[in-house]
Amino acid sequence: MNPLQRTLLEKIGNDNGFEHIMASAPDGVMLASARHPNRVLLTLKHGAYHAIFHTNSVSLLPELQRNFAAQYEAQSFRLASEAALAGLLRRAASLSRALPNQAENDYQQAVLRELTALAPTLAGTEVERMVRQRLGQSKFRDAMLDYWGGACAVTGVALPAVLRASHAKPWAECASDAERLDVFNGLLLSANLDALFDRFLISFDEQGSMLLAPALAGIDLQPLGLAPGMKLRWLNPLHQPYLAQHRARLRQHRTDLV
Template sequence: MEDAMSETRAWLALTVTERRRHGGNDGYDDVPDVYYSWDDTVPHHGNVQVGDIIVLWNKKELIGLSVIEEITRDTEVKFVYRCPYCSKGNGIQTRQTKRPKYTCYRCKSEFDQPTVHEKEVQTFRSRHDTGWLELPGCLSGSELRNLCVNPKSQHSFRLLDWAAFTAAITAKAGVLATPILNSVRDHVVGGHKERTVRARIGQATFRRRLLELHGAVCAFSGPTPIPALEAAHLYSYAAVGQHHERGGLLLRRDIHRLFDLGELTVHPGKQVIDVAPLTATYPSYARLHGQSLYAPLDPIHIEWLTKHWDLHRERSQNK
């Protein structure tokens, strides 16, 4: 575990609940638990890689963290705003109540209209929803700054001291992030991106068929609104490449993630839910341990679930 942690590269990335704005441009859209956006005007834009940890904050506190599963690239033309007096873009601040509307903290000028230029930029969007861990308020903004390799950095991406960060959240919340995140990284290295793309083919039909068979019921937690239910494969879709009707169950989105990671599984003999120790520290999941499923299991289900059990419980016991 220590070797894996020493090789981990983690980035502290600034986000907000609404569109993330920057004084010199129209900003970036983020969905914190799904994706993060930036472009080549951002320092370290090319250093962030698949397999890195992304830790999101809103300047005031920690929001959550995950593993970057993929990064999509594109180009677009964006509007860049500059101070009409000193021509600097990174010093512009928008004022909500005072007038003039804009101020430049570099030259201290105030103005109603900045100068506008068009610029072609390369855009980046990371996908990181599989291993997302919600940790709102676990660490304050000042604590996060001090855990950066360069605490005085003002960049949107700041390199974190990963060992110090994980020690801090463990001390504060008793949460051991590394086992789940290392498991996600194993999926990424093993071809998770291919699985993500291939699973789209026929996925809607697969889900619709499971809804017909089981109704609006999460197999692990019970009746659930349909929009929150996902069709979970009990096997590796990347390896099999086909949707098997009896090779899937409907699971709530968060439970689906934890099942894929092996944090939740089913004891093939007792046919009850087994919750791994890390996830069992959360009461809402600990309640599932030892409970029977809400969906009937046939021999094919049990065959797939046995393989899932052998893979994840044998692996955890051998660590």
């Protein structure tokens, strides 16, 4: 790999979420980021780009393999073009910011900064509780946008202004900040679906197909934005425990598929 090719790899990394050069060698470059803990080794061999991720996350590689299955081989992603490499790095950076426990770490740092600026007498008061909830909900939404690629988990609508970060296990019922900020404890949904999901009027089965609560029986579903066959665009096994709890809250013993 010549110096021009190495510079190109560094620029692609910098533009797509891996802005720091950790090491450079004749056959590759190791890149990292200040916004997440994951690293990637990029090489150029036989006219193709190769990316090997170094991560402690149990979720990153499975998520990337779903999106880039055809490019994955022997612990490495093989990309045929600069655009394809940029797309992989961009998705990896988004996931790295969203997956546990990076969202929680970002939240704790934001809380510390904001509480430090408050008067000491406000510690432990309603003001602190409101600060924590506001920052937590903001960080959760950011993580959900990153994880779902800025599009509704069901419809694929990619208009952030109408998307809501919906908790499967409600915020107030979560046992810890880790649960509240877990990207798998909820879905990114368009506003109409969020309202229904938040009220336990819709949920999703183990395969991601939409379920209806009994209160919707006999109601014209079209004005609610519901249609036959609606389902999640994908479903990670880590969603399952939260969705199981959510399904249990539906107000009927027997739930019908849309």
